[in-house]
Amino acid sequence: MSNKWEEILISSTPKAWVNKALKSLDILLIDHAHCEKKAATTAISLIHKYPHHNLADLLSPLAREELLHFEQVLDLIKKQGFKYRNLKSGKYAQTLYESASNKEPEKFQDILIICALIEARSCERFHALIPYLPSSLRNFYTKLYRAEARHCDLYLDLFTKIFKIDWTERLKELSQVESAFINMKDDLFRFHSGY
Ligand SMILES: [Fe+2]
Numbered sequence: 727m728s729n730k731w732e733e734i735l736i737s738s739t740p741k742a743w744v745n746k747a748l749k750s751l752d753i754l755l756i757d758h759a760h761c762e763k764k765a766a767t768t769a770i771s772l773i774h775k776y777p778h779h780n781l782a783d784l785l786s787p788l789a790r791e792e793l794l795h796f797e798q799v800l801d802l803i804k805k806q807g808f809k810y811r812n813l814k815s816g817k818y819a820q821t822l823y824e825s826a827s828n829k830e831p832e833k834f835q836d837i838l839i840i841c842a843l844i845e846a847r848s849c850e851r852f853h854a855l856i857p858y859l860p861s862s863l864r865n866f867y868t869k870l871y872r873a874e875a876r877h878c879d880l881y882l883d884l885f886t887k888i889f890k891i892d893w894t895e896r897l898k899e900l901s902q903v904e905s906a907f908i909n910m911k912d913d914l915f916r917f918h919s920g921y
C-alpha cells in the first residue's frame with residue numbers, strides 16, 4: 727500500500743487536538759459522520775460539474791463507499807449512546823476551497839488536490855487517535871484509515887490522468903494553507919479543526 731498521505735502533509739496533528747478529541751468523543755463521531763456525508767456529496771458534485779472528464783467511473787464508487795462509511799459512523803454513534811445531530815461546520819474545508827483558483831482548469835486541479843489533502847488529513851488523524859481509542863472504535867478506525875488512504879491516492883491519480891502534469895508545486899502551496907489551519911488555535915473542536 728502506498729502512503730502518499732504521509733508525503734503530502736507537511737505537519738502532524740498537534741497533541742492538544744488529540745487530547746480534545748479524546749475528551750469529546752461524541753462531537754468527534756458526529757462531526758466525522760458529517761465529513762463522510764460531505765465526502766460523498768463532493769464526489770457527486772464533481773461528477774455533475776465536470777461531465778466531460780468521465781469522473782463517474784471512479785467517483786461514483788467512491789461516493790457510495792463514503793455513504794457506507796456515513797452509515798457505519800451513524801451506527802457507531804448509536805452504539806456509543808450518542809445522538810446524531812447537525813453541528814455548526816468548522817472552517818477547514820471552506821478555508822481550503824477559498825484558496826482554490828477561480829478559473830478553469832486550475833480550479834478543478836486545485837479541487838482535486840484539496841480533496842486529496844482532506845483525505846490525507848483524515849488518515850493522519852485516524853492514525854494519531856487509534857492508539858488511544860477504546861477497542862470498539864479502534865478496529866473501525868483502522869479499517870477506515872485504509873479506505874481514506876486509497877481515496878487520497880485516487881484523487882491524485884485522477885489529477886495525473888486528466889491533466890498529465892505534475893501536481894507537486896501546487897500541492898506545496900495548498901498544503902501550506904492546510905497545515906497553517908491545523909496548527910491554529912481553534913475554539914470550535916471538529917474532526918478537521920485546529921487545536
Ligand atoms: Fe470515508
Ligand SMILES: [Fe+2]
Binds near residue numbers: 765845873874
Ligand atoms: Fe474518503
